[in-house]
Structures are given as structure tokens and as C-alpha cells.
Amino acid sequence: MSKAFASQGDLGEKKTSFTEVGPGLYAFTAEGDPNTGVIIGDESVMVVEAQATPRLARKVIECIRSVTDKPISHLVLTHYHAVRVLGASAYGAGEVIMSEAARGMVEERGAEDWASEFGRFPRLFQGHEEIPGLTWPTTTFSEAMTVYLGKRKVEIMHLGRAHTAGDAVVWVPDAEVMFTGDIVEYHSACYCGDGHFSDWADTLDNIASFDPVAIAPGRGDALVGRDMVAKALAATADFVESTYRPVAKVAARGGSLKEAWDAVRAACDPKFKDYAIYEHCLPFNVARAYDEARGIDHPRIWTAERDREMWAALQG
Template sequence: MSRKAFASSADLAEKEQTLEVLADGVYALTAEGDPNVGAVEGEDFLVCFEAMATPVAAGEWLAKLREHTDKPVRYLVLSHYHAVRVLGASAFDAQAIVAHENTRALVAERGMQDWESEFARMPRLAKQADSVPGLTWPDVTFSERMTIDLGGDRGELQLRYCGRGHTEGDLIGWLPKHRILFAGDLVEAQAALYTGDAFHRDWVSGTLDRIKELRAEALVGGRGAVSRGRDAVDAAIEQTRHFLRVLIDEVGAVHQRGGTLKEAFERAHAALYDEYGHWPIFEHTLPFDVSRLWDELGGVERPVIWTAERDREVWDQLQD
């Protein structure tokens, strides 16, 4: 059997990007399982959602957006702290960068290590990595909710914290007028979950329950296609929940009987592969998912910081 390339290091093919207009002044850019981004027009400003991995990559997204609107970016909203979501921030020239208060703390605690880790795992996303000027620091934070008045008859954008999940600082963007939800990596639509910094048991229950209670009519997840219609939105949420439940059940069974991390990975892989193995980044993420869940089941409350060196150690132990 040939050795698997590390994480997404061999994924070098460009993905086709699709810009969708979800409602008047509401945009989403998807790209075949690459990280999604979005934007919402206010009366005389823009709110952008996610920043991509580098200013060069972000500039390409902004060029597409500028075909529809030339309004200045007042707010850049970051759903969480991961490098491929935030390090392109300088391209937006935003008046304010907004994130949950826990996200700012995570940047301070582990932002540099995450930068090195993610760029090594996903080099294709790190387009012209030397264009990144440094860590991205939110300058507006909140704990539970922040509301942005979009002006005129455009309604409002609500930024909400629904609980710990993909990280301990994930936020969502909710447009009540259009019933459109930007969910970040708390929900994926036919793309594998990365749970290496997750709180699995919170995520699978209360956090996803709060998201589902919004009864969104369209959902932009962290990766994958836009989900349109209540049935498709609910399906994306429940696919996310099912992936987490299977992972928890399979890894938990091995942990409870005193097995090994390698056994837990093999059991989880076997249980998830038929349904999810064809999804983007499944093979990449699963070793890190199982490692974090194993720690969590062992009483490690907060995720151990991932470094480029630790990434390789876990990969070599589990995925080869």
C-alpha cells in the first residue's frame, strides 16, 4: 500500500469557485470543498464573512465581489480563529474586524502555531504565503450577540454565539429578513468535519440544536455547497450531527474498553468511510479528529495546541 500524502499536501488542483447571489445584496463564494466566504450589503457599506488564508487569495474573492458592489467593507466578521479563515484579513481594509471574545483569546494563545500548522497541512490555500503581514487581531469582540443594522430596508445581521463546537469561539451570522445563515465550520454541507480543536459533546447537542432552531431557509456552511430550502438546511445540520455522533460512539467504545488510539482511529475510519469517505478532506482531518476526541474522553478539557511537529507525529501514528 502506498503511503498517504500528509494531510492535504498533495491536493494541488485548483477548485472551481462559484459566486452565488442568495438574496438582494447577500453573496456566497463556494469552491468544491474549499473554505466558503460571504458578504452582505448594508445601505452604504459591506459586511464580509471570513477572510481566506492570504491577502492574495482574499483579493481574488474581492475582485469577484466588486463585480456586484463597490461599497467599502465596514465589518470583516471572522467565525473562528483558524489560519485559513483569517490571515487574508489585510486585503479587506475593513474598519473593524469582529469575532467572538474567545476567538481573540485563542489567537493570542495559539495563533502562531496554528498558522504554521495549517499552511503545512493545506499549502494550496496558502497562496503567496509571504503576503500575510502577521496574525489577524479582532478589534471588536462580544460574548453572546452583536447586531449590525444594515440600514434602509435591509434589516439587520445578527452575530450569535451558540456554544462551543468546532472551536470554543465559533460565531454564526444570521439574517432574519432573508432567513439566511452563515454557519462557519459549525455546519458542513457534504464536506468532512475538522474537529481537532472541537468540543464534540457540546457541538453535537446544544450548539447544533440552537442553530437548527433558527429554521433557516438557506445555509452557507464552512465548506460545501450552499444549502437551499428548509429540508436541505436541516439535512446539512443532521449530516454534521451524524458524523459527530458516529465519531463519538466509535472512539468512545474503544476508549471505554481500554484500547489504543490507533484502534480508535481504525474503528472510526471503518464506520465513517462508506458514507463520508468521498467528502473533501476526509482523510486529511480524521486523524486529528480522533486524536482530539480521544483527549477529550480522557478528561483533557481544552484542545492541545497543534504544531507542525505534532501534526506529523499524529499523522505518522494513525494515517500511514
């Protein structure tokens, strides 16, 4: 029997948590579903990642209102994926911030990504009728920008390609806490379908160079304490390398995509099969790794049709 496509079989509600990762800093997490970060400044609040729909965003807002009544002034989107950005309208933020590269990807592939992810994650897109359209930033940056929430300084940076070409991280220097988006995951598979395997480890090293005391990752539990941060960075690097290395070997000898799939299963299943969304991510990860190993630097656009064709070819 063929497996349910992507996360179509994952219909159970997830337990959410709202964890303080530093003074006035919180991570909204949901058992492997997309996380959201919250930064409370002197005068207002910055949210990092919007969630997939306004319905899900309102769950985050409820948590924010349990700790502060300050207005939400800024929304930072670490990359362009639909599950991260399409809930943006619920926050009413005056400034919506993305890297310039991420904005370019909304323009290039935002509509296709929306249709693709809608098919992959039906549970996350409940209430999708409220989504007003693609989410566009009001402000972009190339390498870095600084926002002051009153006296609280927040640095938003592009530290290298990883999960996408336009990934941003958010650093709060007074607390030594970083919000990394999907560059870092904890006990959750990395989605690499639009990624850059060869750059990912260097980007993780750039994150580690800040020596954060806590990280709010893209998925999984909040990482509080340097030991937990180090373990998550190492596990993320291992996941990415363990996916790419066997594919590169297959591609170098002219092997097929299906052979690459079998090689990755042999390498990754023993270590990562209990990770959240592992089965969902694996086919997309293998397909992208196979392209990169054959010299395709710019990830091909995923469409709902391409998703299904790839899934059928690899999963049966």
C-alpha cells in the same frame, strides 16, 4: 506507501462559485475549500471569513465588485483558524469582529496554528508572503452583538461550542439566512481537531431553532431552501456523532489511539469517504475525540511537529 500528509497532495485549483442565498446575500464557495459570506447593506458590505491569504481574499473581492461598489466596512471571523483569518488585510475593513473566546485562542495558539496549517494546506497558502502577521479583531463580543449596515440588521452570536470553543454565527433576520462557519458543512468532512464533540449537536439544534431558509456553510455548496438546510444539519450531526461514538467506546475500555482510529474508519468510511478533505481531517478528528473521551476538555494545541507525529502514528 504512506499517504501524502494532510492536503499536501491536493494541488489542483478549485472551481469557485458565487451564489446568491438571499437578497443581497452571497456565498463564495470553492469545491470544499473554505467558504466566505457576503452581506450587502444599504451603505456598505460585511464579509464573513477572510480566506487564508490576501491572494485568495482578492478572488472574493472580485466577486463582490461584480455585484456592488459599496465599501467593505466589516469583516466577521467565525473562529481563529489560519485558513479563515490570515487574508484579512486585503479587505481594508474598519471593523474586524471575533468572539472574545476566539480572540483568546489567537493569543493562546494563533502562531502555532499558522505554522501547522501552513504545512497542511500548501495550495491555500500560495502568496503567503503578503500576510502581515496574525489577524487580531478590533471588536469582540461575549454572547451576541448587533451591527447595522444602514437599515439592515445583522446579528452575530455565539450559540455554543462545536468546531472550536469560540464559534460565531451571523444571522440576517430580514432574509432568514445564516452564515455558520465550520459548525455546518455540506458534503465536506468536519474538521474536529479543535472541536467539542459533546456540545456540537446542541449547537446545531440552536442553529436549527432559527429555521433558516438558507445557510452559507463553512465548506461545500450553499444551502438554499429549508430541505437542503435540514439535510446538511442532519449530515453534519451524523458525521460528528459517527466519529465520536466509536472513539468513546474504545477509550472507555482503555483502548489505544490506533484502536480508536480503526474503529472510526470502520464506522465512517462507508458513509463519508467521498467527502471533501475526509482523509485530511480524519487523523486530527480521531486524536481530538480520543482526548475528549478521556476527559481533556480544552483541546491541545496543534503544532507542525505534533501534526507530523500524529499522522505517522495513525497513517504509517
